Amino acid sequence: xxxxxxxxxxxxxxxxxxxxxxxxxxxxxxxxxxxxxxxxxxxxxxxxxxxxxxxxxxxxxxxxxxxxxxxxxxxxxxxxxxxxxxxxxxxxxxxxxxxxxxxxxxxxxxxxxxxxxxxxxxxxxxxxxxxxxxxxxxxxxxxxxxxxxxxxxxxxxxxxxxxxxxxxxxxxxxxxxxxxxxxxxxxxxxxxxxxxxxxxxxxxxxxxxxxxxxxxxxxxxxxxxxxxxxxxxxxxxxxxxxxxxxxxxxxxxxxxxxxxxxxxxxxxxxxxxxxxxxxxxxxxxxxxxxxxxxxxxxxxxxxxxxxxxxxxxxxxxxxxxxxxxxxxxxxxxxxxxxxxxxxxxxxxxxxxxxxxxxxxxxxxxxxxxxxxxxxxxxxxxxxxxxxxxxxxxxxxxxxxxxxxxxxxxxxxxxxxxxxxxxxxxxxxxxxxxxxxxxxxxxxxxxxxxxxxxxxxxxxxxxxxxxxxxxxxxxxxxxx
Numbered sequence: 001x002x003x004x005x006x007x008x009x010x011x012x013x014x015x016x017x018x019x020x021x022x023x024x025x026x027x028x029x030x031x032x033x034x035x036x037x038x039x040x041x042x043x044x045x046x047x048x049x050x051x052x053x054x055x056x057x058x059x060x061x062x063x064x065x066x067x068x069x070x071x072x073x074x075x076x077x078x079x080x081x082x083x084x085x086x087x088x089x090x091x092x093x094x095x096x097x098x099x100x101x102x103x104x105x106x107x108x109x110x111x112x113x114x115x116x117x118x119x120x121x122x123x124x125x126x127x128x129x130x131x132x133x134x135x136x137x138x139x140x141x142x143x144x145x146x147x148x149x150x151x152x153x154x155x156x157x158x159x160x161x162x163x164x165x166x167x168x169x170x171x172x173x174x175x176x177x178x179x180x181x182x183x184x185x186x187x188x189x190x191x192x193x194x195x196x197x198x199x200x201x202x203x204x205x206x207x208x209x210x211x212x213x214x215x216x217x218x219x220x221x222x223x224x225x226x227x228x229x230x231x232x233x234x235x236x237x238x239x240x241x242x243x244x245x246x247x248x249x250x251x252x253x254x255x256x257x258x259x260x261x262x263x264x265x266x267x268x269x270x271x272x273x274x275x276x277x278x279x280x281x282x283x284x285x286x287x288x289x290x291x292x293x294x295x296x297x298x299x300x301x302x303x304x305x306x307x308x309x310x311x312x313x314x315x316x317x318x319x320x321x322x323x324x325x326x327x328x329x330x331x332x333x334x335x336x337x338x339x340x341x342x343x344x345x346x347x348x349x350x351x352x353x354x355x356x357x358x359x360x361x362x363x364x365x366x367x368x369x370x371x372x373x374x375x376x377x378x379x380x381x382x383x384x385x386x387x388x389x390x391x392x393x394x395x396x397x398x399x400x401x402x403x404x405x406x407x408x409x410x411x412x413x414x415x416x417x418x419x420x421x422x423x424x425x426x427x428x429x430x431x432x433x434x435x436x437x438x439x440x441x442x443x444x445x446x447x448x449x450x451x452x453x454x455x456x457x458x459x460x461x462x463x464x465x466x467x468x469x470x471x472x473x474x475x476x477x478x479x
Contacts, residue, residue: 013073013074013077013104013107014073016069016072016073016076016077017069017070017072017073017111018069020065020068020069020072020073021065021066021069024061024064024065024068024069025058025061025062025065028061028064028065029054029058029061032054032057032061033054040053040137045137049133049137052133053130053133053134053137056126056127056129056130056133057126057130058126059118059122059123059126059127059130060123060126060127062115062118062123063115063118063119063123063379064417066111066115066383067115067379067382067383067386067413067416068386068409068413070108070111070383070386070387070390071386071387071389071390071409071412071413072390072405072406072409073390074104074108074386074387074389074390074391074393074394075390075393075394075397075405075408075409076394076405077104077391077394078104078390078391078392078393078394078395079394079395079397079398079399079404079405080394081394081395082394082395082396082397082398083398083399087100087395096457097392097395097453097456097457098457101391104387104391105384105387105388105391107387108383108384108386108387109383109384111383112380112381112382112383112384113380115379115380115383116376116377116380119376119377119379119380120265120266120376121265121266123376124259124262124263124264124265124266124268125263125265127262127263128259128263131263146160146162146165146172146197147162147165148162148163148164148165149161149162149163155242157179157180157181158177158178158179158180158181158242159177159178159180160175160176160177160178161175161176161177162174162175162176162195163175170196170197170198171194171195171196172194172195172196172197173193173194173195174192174193175190175191175192175193175194175195175210175213176189176190176191177189177190177191177192177208177210177240179217185218186217186218186220187217188215188216188217189215189216189217190210190213190214190215190216190238191213191214191215191216192210192211192212192213192238193211193212193213194210194211194212195208195209195210195211196208196209196211197209205241205242205243206241206242207239207240207241207242208239208240208241208242209237209238209239209240210235210237210238210239210240211236211237211238212236213234213235213238214232214233214234214235215231215232215233215234215235215238216230216231216232217230217231218230218231219231261368261369261371261372262372264372266373266376269369269372269373270373272369273366273369273370273373276362276365276366276369277366279362280359280362280363280366283355283358283359283362284359286355363430364428364430367427367428367430367434368428370427370434370435371424371427371428371434371437371438373434374434374435374437374438374439375420375424375438378420378438378439378441378442379420381442382416382441382442382445385442385445385446385449386412386445388446388449388450388452388453389412389445389448389449389452390409392449392452392453392455392456393408393452395456396452396455396456412445416441416445417441419440419441419444420438420441423436423437423438423440423441424437424438
């Protein structure tokens with residue numbers, strides 16, 4: 001009997017899970033394409049490179065879609081059991097909720113373990129490759145394509161206008177070129193009746209051959225007394241060479257760029273975090289030592305910095321105030337000593353502030369690494385927590401419809417994700433400890449899951465509400 005029940009529960013989970021996973025991945029993919037496709041289109045990027053970019057960006061979509069799919073699958077599976085009266089029959093046979101739910105919890109643990117491996121190994125590598133590919137795409141300019149009657153400004157310091165370009169050929173008719181290589185005020189204008197485009201085999205250089213034209217350009221005066229000059233040249237053939245290497249898509253070396261917290265695997269995060277923690281401890285000790293040595297070891301001004309007219313004052317005895325020592329000097333010497341002391345104090349303050357900023361920067365970096373480590377584990381554990389919420393909540397709702405289940409799951413997941421994101425930001429700012437910021441959402445969701453478990457196990461839905469029982473107790477006690 002129990003085996004059949006376990007099989008009944010497990011059979012209801014995979015379908016909704018993979019179905020919702022596919023739907024959510026499709027929606028996230030559409031959102032990605034709507035946002036970034038205009039930046040990709042029009043640059044002549046090979047279709048395989050675009051597909052590769054989409055595959056790499058699917059990685060972070062998996063992190064969002066898997067926990068929510070677990071929640072939706074649990075709500076639909078257990079909501080279907082309650083809606084079809086299977087759960088009522090099961091309870092009447094004396095089988096507890098714990099005996100029904102443990103196979104689903106086991107499935108959630110397996111999915112969470114897989115997501116943990118994905119977060120710590122596959123996701124950082126996908127983020128790293130996606131970042132490299134985005135950098136290569138952004139560095140590529142749109143391809144060289146002249147359209148008749150439209151100025152082309154894709155070449156640096158040049159603007160080209162062609163009145164006619166026969167289809168399927170490299171011939172140009174009635175060409176006008178504005179040359180800004182000497183600045184806007186010294187621009188040169190070239191006009192030609194005909195032209196022809198030639199490109200190198202690699203596509204990184206282009207040659208424009210102009211025929212039967214003329215060039216107009218201003219010239220600087222030969223001396224300060226004469227005015228500006230103007231030059232007009234006629235040519236039968238004029239050749240221009242352009243570097244269009246930016247318009248050719250090339251892949252950069254992936255090993256040359258440094259990895260950030262989101263592109264570093266778990267082993268690298270732990271190693272870097274330990275190194276930063278050790279360096280930070282040493283820096284704190286150095287900072288305390290610097291403060292102690294700078295503030296307490298310099299009891300008198302530096303004699304080398306004193307002017308010749310002022311002799312070095314004797315160090316005051318411990319029981320003699322510094323003002324009494326200064327009183328023995330004339331006003332000029334007191335002013336000189338005070339000026340030098342103020343300069344030394346500002347120098348000491350500057351050195352201490354620099355050391356403090358360095359320590360603060362390293363502490364912030366350490367927090368960002370620790371936040372990323374905790375985040376990878378907390379999102380994986382969320383799969384189990386969402387199963388703990390979805391199973392009893394589905395039985396309590398007694399609905400398996402798309403509208404009800406989708407609305408409830410969306411509300412729960414939005415609350416979880418907003419809490420997680422805000423915890424991440426506050427932790428990186430130093431307001432929370434990294435583990436608190438990354439686990440606060442799981443702790444809140446765990447509290448909700450425990451309450452729902454008690455609601456189902458104690459069958460609170462079949463008893464009067466707590467406020468009704470409390471009112472009856474108060475009225476009976478007062479009477």
